[in-house]
Amino acid sequence: MPDAQSTKHNEHAKKRNYRPLVSTKALQKTMGRYYAITNYHRYWGKPLRRPLAWVTSGAPVELLRAFKIHSAYPEQYAAIYSARQATVSLCEVAETAGYSQDLCSYARSNIGGVLRPDLAPLGGMPKPDLLVACNNICGTVLKWYEVLARHFNVPLLVLDTPFLTGELTPQAKEYVLEQLNAMAVDLEKITGRKLNQQSLAEQMRRSAEITSLWKETRQYCQASPSPLNAPDLFIHMAPIVVLRGSQEGINYYRKLEAEVKERVKLGQGAVNNERIRLVWDNIAIWPQLFSFYKLFAEKGACFVTDTYSGGWAADHAPGTPMESLAATYTEVFLNRSPEYRANQLINQIRDYKAHGFVMHSNRSCKPYSLVQEVIRRKVMRETGVPGLMIEADMADPRAYAEEPVRNRVQAFLETFDDLT
Amino acid sequence: MTKIDTHSDPNELLDLLLEESTLKGAERFHRYPERKFFGYFCSYFPEELILAAGLDPLRLFPDSENSTPAELPAYSCSLARGTLDMEIREQWQDLVGIGFTHTCDTMQCLSGIWAASGHSKTIDIVPPVMLTAQGASRYYQSELNNLIKELTALTQQDITQQALQDALLLCAHTRNLVTELDTLRPNLPSPLVFAILRAGQLMPRADYVKALEQCLPALKDMAVTPHTRAKLLITSAVLENDSLFTMIEDLGGRVVADDTCSGYRHYSGHTLTESGDPLSDIIKRYSGMPSCPCKNRSLNERISYLSGLAKQRDAQGAIIVIRKYCEPHAWDAVTLAETFRNNGIRTLTLELEGANVGGQERTRLQAFIESLSEAPELSKEG
Structure with missing residues (x-):
């Protein structure tokens, strides 16, 4: 996800047994523009009457875009902080302020960056005019955004998407829909603009298009060899997160898709001599993005798909724009039962002809991680492929024990020695 | 065990409450063989509905804070690890069922893990997180109606309006008694009050109310x-x-x-x-x-x-x-x-x-x- 890593990514790729993407340049340009616009918001936001919202990655950003609100993503900045090795110093600022080291490292580093922007890459995030959180990814976002709302003294809008123990129920959908309508009223007051249904419909159309492009691009990885590896997916997912519903995002993914399609046509794999096909589960280990995945690539192991960046490839639900938003954002995979998630992983293993899977037991993300062991057992039982669990943290390198991880990975990969 | 009636010695009843708070339900099978218990974790699981279903609510507490069931990572709270470990050791097998409320992320996950690895029948309720949000009450009502259906299916017994009203009154009375005790708290030993409050979550509710009513004057x-x-x-x-x-x-x-x-x-x-x-x-x-x-x-x-x-x-x-x-x-x-x-x-x-x-x-x-x-x-x- 962090674009700042993309140049480094290409340099490392040359040395590390995998093929760099030409589209990375377009990604840098697209994301560079986004960061520049975001970081200079204070100069253009007020004159254009376009407030800046800090939003969670699962927030219904299409609705905000319809109100001409510019969105910035603390989770995404936190990934950048991590990739640029700033997380520890920022987390320590938050920990000194009283926030427990056991809390989410994205949240801690974000709070550290708020308290000490001088320590944060990109100079930290520009101050928000409002905060929008959706608890479809975790309960942490509510608490994190409450802290931010008190600190900045700005409005906090929360979309409460009930956890789905089974399928989406009519009452849950209705509840979310009612909140979305109420949120639109709040946004009218905050922005001084009326909700333009046509504009919302257009945002939804673009959002659906970008999602389709991302989905199709990912599906090319069903080919053998796979044209993309996990670090490619993690880095090139940035626009689907922050530019969902934008024409720039669509333009970018058209380029990426064309390149990936061409790779498949030419039989070019992301990893040279792909031998082992794996599925990744959980958020990337950002501080070890290259060294960790190198352990796999140098043995000819490629992560052909993953559950994390795949979260942004889910089709939009049908209905009016508001109904679609209500269902789509409530049905995200992290808001669903272990059974649903196990089936999702099983399908990925089958569709992508994977030989195994690796789960990142991520100390910072309880909803993702606590259920992984029961999922691992079910997936192994039903697919017959092995699954490895690695304990680390998505952003805080202090939770990464290099030697034990290396040993576990090596032992796991040795089980595939019969694959040629 | 001390018999609870109007002639019981208040001091003995107090001992009983303290004993129950220490036992944490471990002796329920022997002490209350005629009762059916339903386990729950969070205060947001509506105990009125458990009572209306003819069951007694039993709050699940771990018997150890050092349990490490393989199904949960070490960075989970000891409450989740301990109670799940007890489930795997079949310590809750006599319960009619176990209710999960979506409160924290851990409870939400524990519900799914329990259903996948446990032996007990589980029931979920997902109340609103934003309690004053638009539509929250209506949604809450639907969730309670679902819960009633699930409890009815579990017990094979209808939950009548009368049973609901009776349960509501019993809970209101319990809370009033406890509130009375809470006002005495500044002049009572802290562990004594805390233990009495905990006992109310661990023993048959009607028995608790009777015992507390008689202890309060003392x-x-x-x-x-x-x-x-x-x-x-x-x-x-x-x-x-x-x-x-x-x-x-x-x-x-x-x-x-x-x-x-x-x-x-x-x-x-x-x-x-x-x-x-x-x-x-x-x-x-x-x-x-x-x-x-x-x-x-x-x-x-x-x-x-x-x-x-x-x-x-x-x-x-x-x-x-x-x-x-x-x-x-x-x-x-x-x-x-x-x-x-x-x-x-x-x-x-x-x-x-x-x-x-x-x-x-x-x-x-x-x-x-x-x-x-x-x-x-x-x-x-x-």
């Missing part, structure tokens, strides 16, 4: 002695034993305000009983009770409530307990501590692995309580 008699102890507010997630309260008392402190999940917060809030619509009354109670950090009624309501409670009870100090890996309480701890301090209330944040306290906590608590004793007028200076 407790009132006990509560006349004034004291010079340091007055404390305590806020925490579940505490499954009295270890912390006992240590506080030993060190010269007194818990005058209790905001723990398994303490007074479980019973707090106004219970309506007369609207003629029991479900609506239940929703109003659970939506209006002082919230746990997982729920939101408005941005600062919980913080303001606790500040007000400290002031009302004239607390000199506040102890904010964070159980290891309990994120919601850890999040609120920072703002709470700052607010208490701004209000002149000295604050100690105490991180505990489980409910037990040891040497390290003793040292910190001792220093903290001594500092309060030395500055009794601190709250007025603030």
